[in-house]
Amino acid sequence: GESVGLHLPTLSVQEGDNSIINCAYSNSASDYFIWYKQESGKGPQFIIDIRSNMDKRQGQRVTVLLNKTVKHLSLQIAATQPGDSAVYFCAENAQTGANNLFFGTGTRLTVIP
Amino acid sequence: NAGVTQTPKFQVLKTGQSMTLQCAQDMNHEYMSWYRQDPGMGLRLIHYSVGAGITDQGEVPNGYNVSRSTTEDFPLRLLSAAPSQTSVYFCASRQGRGDNEQFFGPGTRLTVL
Numbered sequence: 001g002e003s004v005g006l007h008l009p010t011l012s013v014q015e016g017d018n019s020i021i022n023c024a025y026s027n028s029a030s031d032y033f034i035w036y037k038q039e040s041g042k043g044p045q046f047i048i049d050i051r052s053n054m055d056k057r058q059g060q061r062v063t064v065l066l067n068k069t070v071k072h073l074s075l076q077i078a079a080t081q082p083g084d085s086a087v088y089f090c091a092e093n094a095q096t097g098a099n100n101l102f103f104g105t106g107t108r109l110t111v112i113p
Numbered sequence: 114n115a116g117v118t119q120t121p122k123f124q125v126l127k128t129g130q131s132m133t134l135q136c137a138q139d140m141n142h143e144y145m146s147w148y149r150q151d152p153g154m155g156l157r158l159i160h161y162s163v164g165a166g167i168t169d170q171g172e173v174p175n176g177y178n179v180s181r182s183t184t185e186d187f188p189l190r191l192l193s194a195a196p197s198q199t200s201v202y203f204c205a206s207r208q209g210r211g212d213n214e215q216f217f218g219p220g221t222r223l224t225v226l
Contacts (some may be wrong), residue, residue: 009153034214041220043203043205043217043218043219043220044203049214089156098144099210100158100161100171101215102158103155103156104155105153105155
């Protein structure tokens with residue numbers, strides 16, 4: 001099956017700084033990628049998605065970048081706030097069968113006030 | 114809309130006991146799935162359903178059964194609990210096979226002694 005991995009398991013940033021969370025994927029056939037945020041004791045929450053025909057997509061304070069050449073995905077959070085502290089997961093679609101999502105192991109982001 | 118709901122929130126079982134984790138969604142989503150989340154391993158797909166009456170296995174189906182008699186409900190059954198099934202279980206739903214947002218429930222924390 002597909003594998004989705006993260007370069008860094010933990011990330012600490014100062015409040016107000018920008019955060020960058022990285023993700024590598026292995027299935028070149030995947031054409032849909034999603035970032036989820038999971039706060040302690042809660043289920044994952046959708047943040048932003050991107051299709052493979054795009055290189056960049058922006059949301060409110062978040063930007064996802066996709067580099068298909070090196071199969072790399074990143075999530076940028078601008079002006080990081082304490083409420084951004086959470087575990088962030090990337091996921092990719094399977095492109096087969098029911099088009100299930102495969103998740104990476106997650107990066108824990110800690111925002112230092 | 115309540116979204117995706119799960120019960121119970123916490124459960125402790127003894128080895129060999131059986132139980133059912135409940136999941137319901139009120140968004141009329143066709144696609145529902147069950148994941149388990151273990152430390153350092155991200156989310157792994159157990160079973161999924163693409164519609165009422167249709168279920169299929171995910172990455173880690175052994176020891177679990179599911180059924181989908183209605184669009185709204187997707188219970189997960191542990192037939193004979195084992196300590197290896199100690200985990201946090203998440204139910205999720207999305208509109209269909211297409212690339213669209215997947216909504217997660219709050220999770221059930223299960224401990225098997």
